[in-house]
Amino acid sequence: MTTSVNSKIINIAPLTRIEGHASIAIKLDDDGNVADSKVHFQSLRGFEKFVEGKPAEELPRIVNRICGICPWHHHLASNKAVDRCFGATVPPAGRKLRELMQTISHAEDKLLHFFFLAAADFVIGPDADYAVRNVIGVAKANPELAQKVVQMRFKAKMMLEKFAGKAIHPVAGVTGGFAKPMLAEDRKQMLADMQEILDFALYTMEFAKTQVFPPYLETVQTLGVIQTGFLGTVDDDGAMNLYDGKLRLMKADGSYTDFEVQDYTDYLAEQVVPWSYGKFPYAKSWNEGFSLDLDAPKGIYRSNCLARINVAEKMTTPKAQAELEEFRESFGRPAQATLLYHWARLIEMVYACEHAIDLLNDPEITDPDVRSEVVPGAGRGVGCVEAPRGT
Amino acid sequence: MGPVTRAGCGGEGVTPRCIAARVPCRGCYGPVRQTGNQRLDMLNALASNGIDIQSLPESTSLLRFSGAHQLLRPPQGG
Numbered sequence: 001m002t003t004s005v006n007s008k009i010i011n012i013a014p015l016t017r018i019e020g021h022a023s024i025a026i027k028l029d030d031d032g033n034v035a036d037s038k039v040h041f042q043s044l045r046g047f048e049k050f051v052e053g054k055p056a057e058e059l060p061r062i063v064n065r066i067c068g069i070c071p072w073h074h075h076l077a078s079n080k081a082v083d084r085c086f087g088a089t090v091p092p093a094g095r096k097l098r099e100l101m102q103t104i105s106h107a108e109d110k111l112l113h114f115f116f117l118a119a120a121d122f123v124i125g126p127d128a129d130y131a132v133r134n135v136i137g138v139a140k141a142n143p144e145l146a147q148k149v150v151q152m153r154f155k156a157k158m159m160l161e162k163f164a165g166k167a168i169h170p171v172a173g174v175t176g177g178f179a180k181p182m183l184a185e186d187r188k189q190m191l192a193d194m195q196e197i198l199d200f201a202l203y204t205m206e207f208a209k210t211q212v213f214p215p216y217l218e219t220v221q222t223l224g225v226i227q228t229g230f231l232g233t234v235d236d237d238g239a240m241n242l243y244d245g246k247l248r249l250m251k252a253d254g255s256y257t258d259f260e261v262q263d264y265t266d267y268l269a270e271q272v273v274p275w276s277y278g279k280f281p282y283a284k285s286w287n288e289g290f291s292l293d294l295d296a297p298k299g300i301y302r303s304n305c306l307a308r309i310n311v312a313e314k315m316t317t318p319k320a321q322a323e324l325e326e327f328r329e330s331f332g333r334p335a336q337a338t339l340l341y342h343w344a345r346l347i348e349m350v351y352a353c354e355h356a357i358d359l360l361n362d363p364e365i366t367d368p369d370v371r372s373e374v375v376p377g378a379g380r381g382v383g384c385v386e387a388p389r390g391t
Numbered sequence: 392m393g394p395v396t397r398a399g400c401g402g403e404g405v406t407p408r409c410i411a412a413r414v415p416c417r418g419c420y421g422p423v424r425q426t427g428n429q430r431l432d433m434l435n436a437l438a439s440n441g442i443d444i445q446s447l448p449e450s451t452s453l454l455r456f457s458g459a460h461q462l463l464r465p466p467q468g469g
Contacts, residue, residue, distance in 0.1 A: 165412030172412040180413040
């Protein structure tokens with residue numbers, strides 16, 4: 001961290017607890033109070049441009065390079081787009097295998113985010129020196145737990161690698177379905193592993209609710225609270241869905257509109273700003289323009305776990321549903337406190353583990369018909385899934 | 392990718408990762424001849440099988456066989 005007193009700008013660069021490259025510039029006024037702050041995404045990715053001219057079916061193997069932490073989501077979103085473009089119909093088992101891989105990927109990501117990226121601020125404390133307020137500090141404070149976290153994440157990653165060949169930069173999703181069927185013995189082993197990860201997810205939820213969050217509940221409800229809309233995917237019953245469904249765009253007052261993914265340009269648009277390579281999607285359909293004014297944001301919605309928890313009527317699995325009810329009783333709907341993202345993330349972790357087990361228990365998951373015949377052709381296709389940190 | 396890589400990405404005796412997922416290998420990670428030229432090897436393989444490179448729907452991706460491995464050096468001081 002470098003501090004420049006004369007210019008009254010505090011630059012924090014690089015940001016370390018994120019994926020990718022970014023910095024924050026905090027501008028201070030004459031009294032030393034924060035006047036403005038901006039997040040700069042510093043790298044131009046360019047995927048939109050350099051995939052031009054490539055065979056469409058190659059895209060899922062190219063865009064999975066966008067992110068090493070959540071490659072499955074890029075892989076599957078592009079697979080869905082190409083399916084749509086070619087008019088391919090994915091057989092039920094192919095769809096379920098894709099969803100299973102994505103769901104396991106969500107489960108392990110929650111562990112990573114909560115323990116590696118977020119926990120230091122809560123476990124070591126927000127006032128601790130940043131030299132110890134990090135994942136190594138967490139590991140030293142509770143080595144037994146840290147070891148368990150690494151083991152559980154490893155187990156989930158290895159489930160993906162063992163079945164789908166690669167845990168990162170996956171290739172197993174193919175146009176028209178999934179590249180391989182699941183055998184009975186794969187399923188048995190994965191069920192046992194997933195049960196263990198679910199047990200740990202439930203432990204983590206309880207641990208967080210009893211030992212991590214309580215001292216900070218007041219801070220959570222006052223620090224960085226902004227009033228925005230939310231976006232997330234729900235199924236036909238309004239239940240949260242990570243893989244497929246319609247998009248629900250909710251305003252800060254809780255009213256919402258549902259729309260089909262294919263029609264997204266009627267509802268959302270992107271704003272380009274001069275100070276960041278990141279583009280800023282906003283809700284065009286609200287007809288209020290785009291403003292990042294913290295007191296009166298316009299067109300601003302948030303995505304990611306708190307958004308998904310807010311837009312969903314319910315969860316399809318019992319333990320996650322119980323957690324959602326408890327959360328909603330305490331924080332309302334929609335919950336706006338930014339730090340509640342951590343809580344929402346753990347609810348999603350419980351859901352992901354339960355849902356993966358549901359998928360594995362579905363007899364259809366071992367159906368060998370995983371991929372349909374595909375005829376390449378020109379077309380338009382939009383693909384969308386819920387990624388751990390965005391739609 | 393016999394003409395270009397000498398084994399799969401897991402090394403000899405290990406099923407390459409994409410093959411394990413029943414997806415065709417495209418030779419992205421396998422070990423290559425240290426003194427070889429991957430791109431030339433690939434073009435030779437296409438030519439000797441009667442495949443005209445101009446007929447490929449997209450050939451830019453063959454640039455992944457760039458021979459850049461020859462620029463890699465062991466770290467200094469071990």
